[in-house]
Amino acid sequence: MPARLWLTLALAAGAAPDPGGSLWVRGMTISTQTAGREWATDGFGTELDELADLGVNWVAIHPYAGVRQDGTIRRWTGEHGGDEHVLRPIREARARGLSILIKPHLGYWGSGFSWRGDVDFPDPEDRARFWEQYGDWIVDLAELASEADAFVVGTELDRLAGDEAQWRALVERVRAVTEARLTYAANWDGYARVGFWDALDGVGVQGYFPLSTDEDPGRDELLAGWDRVLEPLRELHERTGKPVVLTELGYNCALDAAREPWSHRSATADERARASELQARCLGVALDVLGRERAWLRGAFLWKWFVGPAPGENFQQDTPRLRAVIRAAWAEAR
Numbered sequence: 001m002p003a004r005l006w007l008t009l010a011l012a013a014g015a016a017p018d019p020g021g022s023l024w025v026r027g028m029t030i031s032t033q034t035a036g037r038e039w040a041t042d043g044f045g046t047e048l049d050e051l052a053d054l055g056v057n058w059v060a061i062h063p064y065a066g067v068r069q070d071g072t073i074r075r076w077t078g079e080h081g082g083d084e085h086v087l088r089p090i091r092e093a094r095a096r097g098l099s100i101l102i103k104p105h106l107g108y109w110g111s112g113f114s115w116r117g118d119v120d121f122p123d124p125e126d127r128a129r130f131w132e133q134y135g136d137w138i139v140d141l142a143e144l145a146s147e148a149d150a151f152v153v154g155t156e157l158d159r160l161a162g163d164e165a166q167w168r169a170l171v172e173r174v175r176a177v178t179e180a181r182l183t184y185a186a187n188w189d190g191y192a193r194v195g196f197w198d199a200l201d202g203v204g205v206q207g208y209f210p211l212s213t214d215e216d217p218g219r220d221e222l223l224a225g226w227d228r229v230l231e232p233l234r235e236l237h238e239r240t241g242k243p244v245v246l247t248e249l250g251y252n253c254a255l256d257a258a259r260e261p262w263s264h265r266s267a268t269a270d271e272r273a274r275a276s277e278l279q280a281r282c283l284g285v286a287l288d289v290l291g292r293e294r295a296w297l298r299g300a301f302l303w304k305w306f307v308g309p310a311p312g313e314n315f316q317q318d319t320p321r322l323r324a325v326i327r328a329a330w331a332e333a334r
Contacts, residue, residue, distance in 0.1 A: 025245055025299025026330045027058035027101065028317065031306055035064050035076045035107070036085035038307035045092045047307050052096055054323060055330025060101040060247075060301045061089050062155070065137050067106045067113065071121050071130030073137050076107065086145050094147070101301065102145040103152040103185060103247060104138060116156035117187050131166045138170060143177035151180040152247065156206060158190035171199045185247035188262075192232065197240045205233070207246035207286075207300060208262040216278060217258050222285040225258070230289070234296060243298040246290075250303035250315045251282040258282055264314050280321045287329035302326070 028051050032038050039061050048059065063086055066074040086102065093100040106116055113119050121127035142151050153170055154160075161167075171182060183204035186194050191205045211217065211225030237244050251257040253275045254267050261282070267275030283302075290300055304315050317326065 023298065024294050025058045025301065026056050027060060027299060027301035028056045029060040029062065029103070029248065029301050029304045030089070031062065031304040031310075031313075033306060033308075033310050033313070036061070039086070040082075040084040040088045041307060043307040044089055045095075047305060048092055048096050048098060051305065052098065053331065054326045055332075055334060056098070056326075058099045058101060058149075058299075058301065059089070059093055060103050061086070062103045062105040063141060064105050064107045065134075067108055067111055067119060067130070067134075069112050069126070070123075071126040071128070071133065073106075073130070073133035075137055083144055086141070090145060090147050099149040101150040101152065101247075102141065102148045102180070103155060103301075104141055105155050106134075106157070117158050117190070119157055120159040127163075130160075131163070131170075135166070135170050135173065139173045139177060142174045142180070146178040146180070148178070148180045150201075151178060151182055152185050152204060153182055153200075155185040155247070156187045156190075158187050158193065161186070161190065161194050164195050167196045168199050171196070183245065183247070191236065197236075197242055200242070202298070203233075203236060203240065203242045203244045204247040205244060207249040210259055210261065211282070212258045214258070215255050216274065219281065219285055222258060222282060223289070226285065226289045230293065230297070237296045243296060245298050246300035248303040249286060249300040250317065251279045251286075252314050253279045253316075253319075266314050276319075276321060280325050283317075283322060284325045284329070287325065291329065291333065 030047060038044065051059065064076045066076060090100055106119065108116055108119065121130050138153060145151065153174055174182060181201040183200050183202045184194060185204040185206055187206050188208045191203065197203055209229045212221050214221065233244055251261055252263060252266055254263060254265055255271055255275050255278065256263045256265060257278050290297060302317050305317055306313060310316065
């Protein structure tokens with residue numbers, strides 16, 4: 001089954017999960033220690049081979065552009081590997097029968113914005129400048145990556161979600177240059193405020209849902225947390241008729257993993273053993289939940305993996321303990 005049918009077939013009325021899982025996204029985001037140079041290296045293919053062995057069938061990369069307070073967009077592509085940092089990952093994935101998602105990220109560091117969800121432009125001229133330059137970047141990137149299987153038109157820009165006319169116009173422009181399935185990656189607490197899901201092929205959500213207020217919740221408590229999370233997501237799916245994909249899902253090695261899954265604070269040396277156990281427990285429960293909800297929750301892209309060593313990076317999935325969790329859920333359960 002061609003990978004490009006992922007979301008198209010999932011939209012069919014009453015579509016049931018197929019036993020082989022060809023419509024179920026078992027995804028991993030391959031991140032970068034720089035701004036994308038690693039994606040254009042031989043090591044990218046090596047990582048794909050390892051991920052396929054774990055049962056991964058989709059990968060994602062997140063090309064960057066910078067944003068400024070006045071709405072200016074600065075493209076990083078030419079500075080960090082040129083077109084090959086987008087084109088080579090597509091070729092390498094294709095060569096291995098893997099599907100690939102292109103998920104653009106705005107780099108906000110040094111901009112005055114605290115994170116992507118803080119990006120906003122009260123001044124009308126700044127807002128107009130942003131939409132012109134951001135739109136051109138997204139369309140050019142979508143055209144460059146036109147052979148990708150799926151494409152995200154925006155990531156966590158939830159303060160701009162109300163600019164519905166601009167988003168709809170952008171989606172139309174992107175559809176003119178690629179046949180990739182399209183989605184938007186809404187933050188976990190902002191997806192209900194997105195009014196243009198009907199223009200897209202699926203609902204994308206960054207899955208950093210708080211599951212418990214306890215520091216060390218057990219499996220049953222984590223499952224109860226997911227039950228609370230899934231109810232409104234399922235309602236959105238039923239209202240829109242769109243499948244839901246978690247465009248990011250991951251847990252840092254931290255005692256905050258269940259309470260604040262978005263937190264970048266890693267465990268101290270004294271906390272490390274307990275935090276590692278909690279991290280694996282959270283991921284294992286999440287993958288179990290994804291497996292049982294395949295009819296409408298079409299999977300997730302785990303955050304994150306790297307090409308080669310990445311000392312000091314957080315949210316790394318490439319540990320012996322997490323590899324075992326992923327393999328059990330995705331390779332052994334196929």
